[in-house]
Amino acid sequence: MNRNVAVIGAGSMGVAMAILLSKNGNNVAVWSPMNDEISMLKANREHVTRLPGAKIPDSVEFTSDIEIAAKDSEVVVLAVPSQTTRQNCRALSKLISADTIVVTCSKGIEDSSCKLLSEIMQEELPNNSIAVLSGPSHAEEIARDIPTTVVAASDKIQVAQFLQDLFMTPNFRVYTNTDVVGVELGGALKNIIALCAGISDGLGYGDNTKAALMTRGIAEISRLGVAMGGNADTFSGLTGVGDLIVTCTSMHSRNRRAGILIGQGKSVQQALEEVNMVVEGVATTKPAYELAKKLEVSMPITNEAYSILYEGKNPRFAVGDLMTRDKKTEMQ
Incomplete structure (x- = not known):
């Protein structure tokens, strides 16, 4: 009909x-x-x-x-x-x-x-x-x-x-x-990780780095999602891992393209102007950062993205700080 x-x-x-x-x-x-x-x-x-x-x-x-x-x-x-x-x-x-x-x-x-x-x-x-x-x-x-x-x-x-x-x-x-909360959060938060994957590419890092960002990215997406009432299984599905993969690896992704430019040394504003389309990851990083603080959820990649986008932190220093955090077990 x-x-x-x-x-x-x-x-x-x-x-x-x-x-x-x-x-x-x-x-x-x-x-x-x-x-x-x-x-x-x-x-x-x-x-x-x-x-x-x-x-x-x-x-x-x-x-x-x-x-x-x-x-x-x-x-x-x-x-x-x-x-x-x-x-x-x-x-x-x-x-x-x-x-x-x-x-x-x-x-x-x-x-x-x-x-x-x-x-x-x-x-x-x-x-x-x-x-x-x-x-x-x-x-x-x-x-x-x-x-x-x-x-x-x-x-x-x-x-x-x-x-x-x-x-x-x-x-x-x-x-x-x-699971509306889980589906929606997976789609929203993966844009932050895709932006970071682009920054990694712009810095000249390799596949190892991007794989780490994606894997640890879905871990923190899931943590916040569950804290907000989402189903953990949703984040292993199409709107979690699936959307993360496509957005972090494709040049169709405006978030990844903007990240590449930032990693190459462009300012956030210059990157947005060059992409010339809405880059949702930039706008989403701030509320995600605030939600993580409010709910006391560990989101280290999101925290560093916030520092780069809103506090002018050098992306290489952000990567260094992520890599030298306190030692943890993988499932911690």
């Missing part, structure tokens, strides 16, 4: 979701607040700067009027920078019905409140069913129909199963999970 779907955000993930959902037989409307972006999408039927070469089906509609996009929507897909989640949900609260399912593809933690995006969505849309779609899923590959697996997470299993049916194709496999 065809569904009316509004995609909020016309960046790389928003366009990739629109292509996928349209090819799956749904009626898709995409919103962007930028008139020039909408004009470009209408004229070219592709996002020439974010997803060049990925053709958008003619049936996908584009608008800079969020009311038009949201009208009669049965599902809203949020594909916006994580720090804009609250304002976009607030705008949608006046436009969608209580029956509309709202699912976010964004990965982050709100800087000002240290809240998960699902918590923000529930606060701003208390009458709606809320879900998260996450996993190792670069938009560039989704748009090219390259085999991809993700997780639809909701505390209501029937909502997760509905989204599984909505998104699933022969090349886009969707699993379900009710």
Whole structure:
């Protein structure tokens, strides 16, 4: 059955979701607040700067009027920078019905409140069913129909199963999970580790270093996740280890690309300007650092990332401090 779907955000993930959902037989409307972006999408039927070469089906509609996009929507897909989640949900609260399912593809933690995006969505849309779609899923590959697996997470299993049916194709496999906290934290926190993996690459370190960062990174992600109520098993799955692997190793990853530039000596601001896309790991590091302190969870890699990004610490000194910490057993 065809569904009316509004995609909020016309960046790389928003366009990739629109292509996928349209090819799956749904009626898709995409919103962007930028008139020039909408004009470009209408004229070219592709996002020439974010997803060049990925053709958008003619049936996908584009608008800079969020009311038009949201009208009669049965599902809203949020594909916006994580720090804009609250304002976009607030705008949608006046436009969608209580029956509309709202699912976010964004990965982050709100800087000002240290809240998960699902918590923000529930606060701003208390009458709606809320879900998260996450996993190792670069938009560039989704748009090219390259085999991809993700997780639809909701505390209501029937909502997760509905989204599984909505998104699933022969090349886009969707699993379900009710551990929203675990799924969301895995997706958000791996961006910090990917940023650090990029810094390691920029410093000229090797595969050994990156393997250590990824392995110890998932350990501290899991520690914070469990402390916040997530299921430990979730972090060994697609939205934990899976998302960490793809983001730390691929040049599609804007977090890794920004990290490489920082490791090469660029300032954080210079790196962000050169990547010229939202680098979620930078914004997520601060609330993750604060949550770890509040919950008394050991997150040494995150602590050093915070020192590099917000206190100007030399990345080589950060690596040195990580390597010369007190001796421990591996499972400590």
